[in-house]
Amino acid sequence: MKFMMLVIPKGYEQAKPGTLPDPKMVENMMKYNESLQKAGVLLALDGLHPPSMGARVSFSGGKPRVTDGPFAEAKEVLGGYWMIQVKSKAEAVEWASRAPMSDNEIIEIRQVQDFSDFPPETQKHLGDFKDKQSPPRK
Amino acid sequence: MAAPDPRPAIDAVWRMESAGLIAGLTRMVRDVGLAEDLAQDALVAALERWPVSGIPEHPGAWLMATAKHRAIDWLRRDRLLDRKHQELGARLEAGASEAQDPEEGEIGDNLLRLMFMTCHPVLPAEGRVALTLRLLGGLTTDEIARAFLVPEATVAQRIVRAKKTLAEEKVPFEVPRGAELNARLSSVLEVLYLIFNEGYAATSGDDWVRPALCEDALRLGRVLSELAPQEPEVQGLVSLMELQASRLGARIGPSGEPILLLDQNRSRWDHLLIRRGLAALERAARLGGRGPYVLQASIAACHARAKAAAETDWPRIVALYDDLAERLPTPVVELNRAVAVSMAAGPAAGLELVDRLVTEPSLRNYPLLPSVRADFLKKLGRTDEAREEFRRAALLTRNARERELLLSRAAACGREGPPDPGSEG
Amino acid sequence: MRVMVLVKATKESEAGQMPGPELLAAMGQYNEELLKAGILLGGDGLASSSQGARVRFEGKTRTVIDGPFAETKELIAGYWIWKVASKQEAIDWLKRAPFDGGTEVELRRIFDLEDFAPAMTPEQRELEQSQMKRLHDRKKNPSP
Numbered sequence: 001m002k003f004m005m006l007v008i009p010k011g012y013e014q015a016k017p018g019t020l021p022d023p024k025m026v027e028n029m030m031k032y033n034e035s036l037q038k039a040g041v042l043l044a045l046d047g048l049h050p051p052s053m054g055a056r057v058s059f060s061g062g063k064p065r066v067t068d069g070p071f072a073e074a075k076e077v078l079g080g081y082w083m084i085q086v087k088s089k090a091e092a093v094e095w096a097s098r099a100p101m102s103d104n105e106i107i108e109i110r111q112v113q114d115f116s117d118f119p120p121e122t123q124k125h126l127g128d129f130k131d132k133q134s135p136p137r138k
Numbered sequence: 139m140a141a142p143d144p145r146p147a148i149d150a151v152w153r154m155e156s157a158g159l160i161a162g163l164t165r166m167v168r169d170v171g172l173a174e175d176l177a178q179d180a181l182v183a184a185l186e187r188w189p190v191s192g193i194p195e196h197p198g199a200w201l202m203a204t205a206k207h208r209a210i211d212w213l214r215r216d217r218l219l220d221r222k223h224q225e226l227g228a229r230l231e232a233g234a235s236e237a238q239d240p241e242e243g244e245i246g247d248n249l250l251r252l253m254f255m256t257c258h259p260v261l262p263a264e265g266r267v268a269l270t271l272r273l274l275g276g277l278t279t280d281e282i283a284r285a286f287l288v289p290e291a292t293v294a295q296r297i298v299r300a301k302k303t304l305a306e307e308k309v310p311f312e313v314p315r316g317a318e319l320n321a322r323l324s325s326v327l328e329v330l331y332l333i334f335n336e337g338y339a340a341t342s343g344d345d346w347v348r349p350a351l352c353e354d355a356l357r358l359g360r361v362l363s364e365l366a367p368q369e370p371e372v373q374g375l376v377s378l379m380e381l382q383a384s385r386l387g388a389r390i391g392p393s394g395e396p397i398l399l400l401d402q403n404r405s406r407w408d409h410l411l412i413r414r415g416l417a418a419l420e421r422a423a424r425l426g427g428r429g430p431y432v433l434q435a436s437i438a439a440c441h442a443r444a445k446a447a448a449e450t451d452w453p454r455i456v457a458l459y460d461d462l463a464e465r466l467p468t469p470v471v472e473l474n475r476a477v478a479v480s481m482a483a484g485p486a487a488g489l490e491l492v493d494r495l496v497t498e499p500s501l502r503n504y505p506l507l508p509s510v511r512a513d514f515l516k517k518l519g520r521t522d523e524a525r526e527e528f529r530r531a532a533l534l535t536r537n538a539r540e541r542e543l544l545l546s547r548a549a550a551c552g553r554e555g556p557p558d559p560g561s562e563g
Numbered sequence: 564m565r566v567m568v569l570v571k572a573t574k575e576s577e578a579g580q581m582p583g584p585e586l587l588a589a590m591g592q593y594n595e596e597l598l599k600a601g602i603l604l605g606g607d608g609l610a611s612s613s614q615g616a617r618v619r620f621e622g623k624t625r626t627v628i629d630g631p632f633a634e635t636k637e638l639i640a641g642y643w644i645w646k647v648a649s650k651q652e653a654i655d656w657l658k659r660a661p662f663d664g665g666t667e668v669e670l671r672r673i674f675d676l677e678d679f680a681p682a683m684t685p686e687q688r689e690l691e692q693s694q695m696k697r698l699h700d701r702k703k704n705p706s707p
Contacts, residue, residue, distance in 0.1 A: 030690055040358065043414070046644075046673045051669070053650075054671040066654055086150075090150035103622065105619075109618070
């Protein structure tokens with residue numbers, strides 16, 4: 001099973017463009033990343049620049065509307081993620097608990113959907129488009 | 139941790155810590171069976187204490203300290219102490235005061251030794267698989283039994299026998315050196331790939347794939363890759379597994395029917411795993427690897443890099459199979475080479491190679507041989523013979539999904555007709 | 564540069580509702596185009612927050628709360644990772660996404676090695692370099 005561990009750092013919604021993490025925090029993170037790697041569970045990880053360097057696109061009424069960051073009403077924003085492969089949600093929670101986070105920070109754990117998680121009808125539709133494109137195999 | 143039901147959390151911690159714990163205990167008591175018993179004892183203690191006290195900050199160290207203390211208690215209670223037990227007791231007491239996490243490098247070293255032990259060639263293949271999944275994979279006997287579709291008692295027996303053999307043969311707890319290393323490493327890689335393959339192309343049962351097994355093998359492979367970063371064949375095997383696993387989502391259709399590689403929807407391939415696989419392959423190349431796993435991974439990489447089946451670099455794959463056949467001149471490799479040759483040079487060329495294999499004793503019950511032959515025959519318009527071969531293949535497979543696929547391919551062989559257009563090339 | 568495209572959750576996604584066949588087909592086509600353009604590096608749908616959890620950190624204490632989580636607007640339902648030349652290129656591609664009315668998407672830039680340089684010591688940079696190389700070795704191998 002694959003899980004995303006989504007890091008929600010306190011106050012990151014207000015971080016200015018070009019904000020960099022504290023070197024001591026980076027060092028702790030790297031040790032933790034190594035532990036995930038050595039356990040054979042780490043698939044991917046990334047840190048994100050603050051929302052003040054991002055944008056939002058709203059799709060309503062057929063015309064997409066673009067707004068540049070920062071976003072005043074945001075209370076929680078994503079700071080980064082790990083993607084891990086473990087046997088259960090409980091295992092993902094345990095790994096998350098070992099992350100070197102600061103006070104009042106949150107890690108949200110979400111399961112990544114496998115293709116086989118979709119009901120057969122959906123799988124069939126997801127297959128339909130591609131099957132129309134490639135020539136039938138004799 | 140304030141969790142309502144502590145059991146899943148404790149199980150999770152056990153899965154994360156048990157291999158290191160057993161490895162560390164094996165180092166101390168020099169007997170893998172005893173080490174596992176002590177580790178299980180510590181788990182029992184954890185199941186009693188942690189629901190009340192919460193999961194400790196360093197669960198691995200807690201379990202290790204508990205295991206050591208219980209071992210000493212157990213030895214003290216036994217009035218018929220012989221010399222060996224006394225020595226063991228003394229050694230344990232000396233180390234028992236340590237309750238902090240052991241050194242990083244030490245855990246890794248112990249894990250590597252344990253892996254070499256559970257994969258020792260003196261054990262039969264099924265014993266190595268069961269013991270490795272049990273001690274390093276953290277799977278229960280029941281989970282292993284369900285994964286391999288054998289009764290739980292059978293798996294339990296395999297594990298008991300394996301431990302007994304290791305003790306009788308006095309297999310040392312060490313990382314092999316020099317000339318021995320290559321052969322022993324091959325044995326480890328063989329076990330991991332066996333586990334992976336059972337999940338990737340299940341030989342029996344109702345499911346075509348068992349992804350959980352692939353995940354188990356991949357995880358152990360990644361662990362090994364961290365423990366032995368300079369071994370090109372280890373990187374090669376990890377690459378091969380990542381690349382093959384990337385296709386798991388595309389290998390089965392909505393009703394569980396198998397979908398062959400060339401028919402798969404490539405947008406369903408896991409591109410993260412492909413990138414990881416290609417990165418591992420590059421590490422292997424930097425280490426100068428040209429062994430069988432690196433070659434097989436290189437072949438898998440050719441498929442992974444092709445955006446569509448028609449863009450597959452078949453000549454390169456043929457060249458890689460030529461190399462592989464030199465390193466690993468087995469009938470199975472020859473069979474796969476024939477398929478590649480047919481894609482590059484036409485079904486007649488492929489059929490010529492396959493016809494040389496029909497008398498091979500080791501392929502007598504291998505469904506892939508008649509099914510490949512059937513495919514070539516069909517492309518050459520020899521549909522009656524193709525139908526017969528598909529049916530023969532269907533009889534040989536023990537996997538229900540594969541059987542259905544082969545029977546439907548047999549049924550699709552109409553009456554004898556002209557060769558398929560484009561099959562000449 | 565790389566960007567992460569976060570598709571925000573809706574009542575429907577949180578209820579586990581699948582998109583209809585037309586939208587699924589359109590999405591499939593869009594993903595194909597992203598792949599062909601060499602932009603698509605990855606992407607996934609996430610199961611609803613009812614199957615998730617949150618871990619809150621305070622000193623040595625960890626508090627675990629099971630989902631679902633109420634603030635649907637703050638949750639994500641899926642993501643992509645794209646390789647683009649600029650923020651504008653990402654926005655241009657995003658505008659073409661076949662999303663229904665009401666979908667909100669957030670575009671965020673991903674930290675790459677160069678961004679870290681000022682904050683790290685030479686030793687840290689070396690370690691990070693070898694870690695990042697192992698995890699993101701995509702430069703020498705074209706995206707499939």
